Amino acid sequence: MEPAKKQDPLVLVADIGGTNARFALMDERGDVVRTETRQVAEYPTFLDALDAFLEHGGEHPTRASFAVAGPVTDGHAAFTNSPWTIDRAQLRDRKGFDECLVINDFRALSAYALSPPLGDLLQIKPGQPIADAPVLVIGPGTGLGQSLAVPDVDNIVTVPTEGGHVVLAASTDEEDRLIELMEDELGRAVTGEDVVSGSGLERLHRAMLTAKGQEIGKFSAPDITQGALAGDPMALATVNQFLLFLGTLASNAALSTGARRGVLLAGGILPRVREILVKSGFTERFIGESPMADYLRRIPVHLIIAGDAALRGAYVALRRAEQGTCATPM
Known part of the structure; x- marks a missing residue:
């Protein structure tokens, strides 16, 4: 044997x-x-x-x-x-x-989300978390992922979702125009993942160049993020708009799920542009001006910066x- x-x-x-x-x-x-x-x-x-x-x-x-x-x-x-x-x-x-x-x-x-080491997180927005409420995890990479961690006595319920595929809403006239241009390209309604993802960043950049009457060249998502970090005005404008759309999506998801313990931003793109994220209009867009602004103001938001x-x-x-x-x- x-x-x-x-x-x-x-x-x-x-x-x-x-x-x-x-x-x-x-x-x-x-x-x-x-x-x-x-x-x-x-x-x-x-x-x-x-x-x-x-x-x-x-x-x-x-x-x-x-x-x-x-x-x-x-x-x-x-x-x-x-x-x-x-x-x-x-x-x-x-x-x-x-x-x-x-x-x-x-x-x-989501399994990681209820007790991540503090060194793994970068605070984007402070808040007053509620311990027995869900945590929302959302973030762009190849797609736009979204999930929930829901504490339940000694148990934990993790809920993967397809929330990245909700239809994207505009908050300004400029965003209306950008979404219209992307609808023309796609031939259908624009979803969150169509914009807030790696390929979505490229699509958004094309739309912004078109809206400004500028020539559309060849570029990739890394080209755009690197250009933004180097101070290229058009690339930086694209990344900032990308983060505004993320703020809209994260805000709507937090309201829909009652994620009052907090929101964790994840994915491969955001850690690379963290310096832009902390200075962007993400937080203002996340809170918004609706009757639920105070509710959203109390939800903390952190970025996961740990690669593992x-x-x-x-x-x-x-x-x-x-x-x-x-x-x-x-």
């Missing part, structure tokens, strides 16, 4: 997007032991990338939690921007995981599932 393969007490976690897949091994205290980022385009399947990570270190974890940038149904996730699929049953069968979680990445962030928040959220979600304090199947 062959000797049993030595098992490792470490927990495997991953944060998987359409472009990058970040893997890590964490110990029982939740500390990262080893981490690597793999490019999605370099591997035909998710299992190929996972095998490359594990073979590099020689570990054989039996517990795993995967945070996925997209909807998850019965432990299965597919991506719109890559050919990868992730399936909990296949992972358990092929990799021998005793415990395996596949969850939406913003659901992982989704990884740690995936770890927290797995531990809560093991302890029976969440209802996610493994």
Whole structure:
């Protein structure tokens, strides 16, 4: 009989997007032991990338939690921007995981959201949080993610949503014109994700150039954010308008969900433009001038600046599932 393969007490976690897949091994205290980022385009399947990570270190974890940038149904996730699929049953069968979680990445962030280390956060707006109210997590990256963390006695309910796909509302005549231009481009109503996301930033920039009668050149979202940080007037105007639209969406979501414990801004774009965010009109737009302005004024808003928040959220979600304090199947 062959000797049993030595098992490792470490927990495997991953944060998987359409472009990058970040893997890590964490110990029982939740500390990262080893981490690597793999490019999605370099591997035909998710299992190929996972095998490359594990073979590099020689570990054989039996517990795993995967945070996925997209909807998850019965432990299965597919991506719109890559050919990868992730399936909990296949992972358990092929990799021998005793415990395996596949969850939406913003659901992982929700698991992290109720007790993030203070060093992980940058205050955007102070407030008076209500301890037993929900926390809203919202943020632009490849798309516009949104989720809730709802405390319930000793339990926690994490709720992934598709709130990024709500129709975007204008607050000024200028925004009306920009939305009209983007509707012409898309051939349909403009959603939050159509504007407040990586591709959305590019679309907004095209609309703003068109509105000002300027030539539309070739540019990417990183080009725009880098230009804004360097002081390019048009790029800076685009990023500021992007943040105003985010303020509208975050405000509406906070009102819709009663997120009076706070709002956490997440995603890959905002940490890169944090200096612009803190000086922008985001807070004024978030509070607004409606009869609910005082309600919104009391909601604190922070930016997650820790790069491994989704990884740690995936770890927290797995531990809560093991302890029976969440209802996610493994």
